[in-house]
């Protein structure tokens with residue numbers, strides 16, 4: 573009988589030069605460069621170049637990529653009208669999935685997937701995604717749309733379009749680092765989804781639309797919203813009991829573990845130690861929270877981490893990227909349901925990098941399933957059922 577590997581755990585399904593993960597040692601590299609080094613020294617635009625070309629750009633190459641990206645900040649004609657025809661109650665991840673799919677209809681050659689066309693489409697999606705998210709958020713809040721500014725970086729322009737004012741250099745840098753940290757991560761579920769789709773020689777829009785659908789799930793990118801919901805629930809519980817939130821954390825987490833409920837932002841298929849992105853985000857979220865003068869959520873998160881290490885650390889369950897990104901995004905002032913779209917906005921770069929790799933030496937993904945149903949079942953006419 574063939575071996576069924578549920579969840580494909582441990583199965584190597586692709587080769588990649590985009591990112592390397594050592595889950596035992598807690599190492600993540602993009603094209604060989606440690607994530608920590610990139611987060612400290614690089615920019616998101618440079619990271620995109622790195623992921624798509626497997627080397628850092630020189631100044632001219634970086635300028636060229638930045639210009640091409642800035643040329644795509646504005647949406648194609650007609651997309652804005654389509655966006656403001658959506659219900660204001662729509663969830664941003666559903667909006668994003670729908671609108672990225674719609675972008676294909678503004679591409680005169682949507683099906684072309686030669687290397688040049690595939691990169692052009694990847695740039696289209698990456699350039700338009702921040703605008704779609706910022707426009708939609710302002711539209712649903714009844715605020716006038718703020719058009720993109722080509723003189724601003726990817727991170728600064730997004731915050732400008734969202735808030736209607738230029739972000740401070742510190743906020744821009746904080747957000748840029750979040751974009752770098754979320755850009756790529758091996759053959760995670762959404763990246764695999766993108767590669768599966770493009771392996772049929774379908775198009776970049778379809779692959780990235782499918783990946784957005786995958787990322788939304790609470791076991792994947794949706795977990796950052798789950799973390800924030802958990803922190804809010806703890807605060808609510810403390811208010812009901814007239815206690816300090818710090819005093820209800822322990823019973824709350826222990827109760828959750830006892831009931832075999834997941835503690836969001838913990839655990840990972842690959843990491844059996846702390847996710848290196850979480851290590852970085854932990855320090856970082858403390859710094860941003862201190863700058864905003866509100867360390868409460870950071871301190872609550874840190875206490876949850878301590879309890880989880882004591883209770884389930886031996887099982888290899890540690891904070892993942894979503895855990896401290898929740899408090900970071902909150903401190904930056906982003907609304908809860910924009911957390912996962914932020915992940916998508918950055919991860920478009922990684923999805924595209926993997927699609928480019930998949931197309932270069934493509935073989936259709938078509939695994940097998942072990943059939944466990946009945947055989948030789950006679951057909952019964954509908955009147956006799």
Ligand code: ACO
Nearest residue numbers: 790791792793795833834835836837838839840841892894
């Ligand atoms: N809280 C409590 N227990 C957990 C957690 C958690 N967050 N994660 C895993 N466990 C436990 C499981 O209950 C299981 O326990 P058991 O052996 O007693 O049954 C054991 O650890 C192994 O867990 P699996 O679910 O088999 O691990 P898997 O590799 O399939 O799942 C996953 C990984 C989905 C990330 C899981 O840890 C989880 O659901 N975490 C919470 C959601 C989350 O934070 N997702 C974001 C992941 S990072 C990302 O996608 C960007």
